[in-house]
Amino acid sequence: xxxxxxxxxxxxxxxxSCLISTASFASxxxxxxxxxxxxxxxxxxxxxxxxxxxQAGCSCTKAQYSANNDASVKVLxxxxxxxxxxxxxxxxxxxxxxxxxxxxxxxxxxFGSFEADxxxxxxxxxxxxxxxxxxxxxxxxxxxxxxxxxxxxxxxxKETAQSQGFDLASLRSTKQTECKE
Numbered sequence: 001x002x003x004x005x006x007x008x009x010x011x012x013x014x015x016x017s018c019l020i021s022t023a024s025f026a027s028x029x030x031x032x033x034x035x036x037x038x039x040x041x042x043x044x045x046x047x048x049x050x051x052x053x054x055q056a057g058c059s060c061t062k063a064q065y066s067a068n069n070d071a072s073v074k075v076l077x078x079x080x081x082x083x084x085x086x087x088x089x090x091x092x093x094x095x096x097x098x099x100x101x102x103x104x105x106x107x108x109x110x111f112g113s114f115e116a117d118x119x120x121x122x123x124x125x126x127x128x129x130x131x132x133x134x135x136x137x138x139x140x141x142x143x144x145x146x147x148x149x150x151x152x153x154x155x156x157x158k159e160t161a162q163s164q165g166f167d168l169a170s171l172r173s174t175k176q177t178e179c180k181e
Contacts, residue, residue, distance in 0.1 A: 027165025029135045031119040035104040037097070039127045040120075041065045041073070044143040046174040047129075047154065052139060054091075054110075057082045060179035063143070065095070072096045075108060080180050088180050122160050124153075131157045137166050147176035 046061035055061060058079035066074045078090035093110035095118060097103045104120040116139075122131040129149055133140040142149065142157050158168055 027163065029119065029121065029133060029137060029164050029166075031102065031104040031121060032123050033104070035120055035123070036127075037073070037103065038067070040123075040130075041067060042145070044130065044145065045147045045176055046141055047144050047149045047176070048142040048171050048173050050138070050140045050170050051172060055079065057084075059086070059175035060088075060177075061174050068094065073106075075110075077110075086178070086180050121164065122157055129153055129157070131161060133161070133164075133166065137164075140166055140171065142171075147179075 042065060044063045044065070046063070049055065049061075059082055061077070061079040064076040064078075066076075068074050073095040075093040075095050076090055077093070078088060080086040080088050091110055093108055095106045095108045097105075098107055099105065104123075106118040106120075107115040108118045109115045117134045117136075119133055119135060120130055121133050122129075124130070127145070129142070129144045131140070131142050140161060142154065158171070161171075162168060
């Protein structure tokens, strides 16, 4: 059988496009099935995250969640700004659950009417650590009730993130030492 000049390159291109499309679409972001919001409330320390413009220059990042009277959640995010000598700053926002049947998929709001996704992707049975991200895979946070997290747990969370299609090349550890309150 005589091979066409184009048969090998076209087969190669076809295989590559199949691999590319499989890699792009095979991994959907999946939130946990159910969240006990009352147990989730409290203080969470950021262990690692994707860089975000609204967190530029931050260390000692933490979030404090508390219940509002209207069933929404008060969100108080704070950090020490390194380029301001470690000065603590904070931003207050709110979170809500748009669909009670999927209560691990929240919407958060910090500035005006703009809302962003906040999906709980992994959660310890005792609520001691969590991983939160967005369905577009642009944002990812690893959170803990303590300022540290074991390397084993962090590796497990990274594996979960990768299995959902997150590219961890930009995941950065968050400094949680020498924090000013």
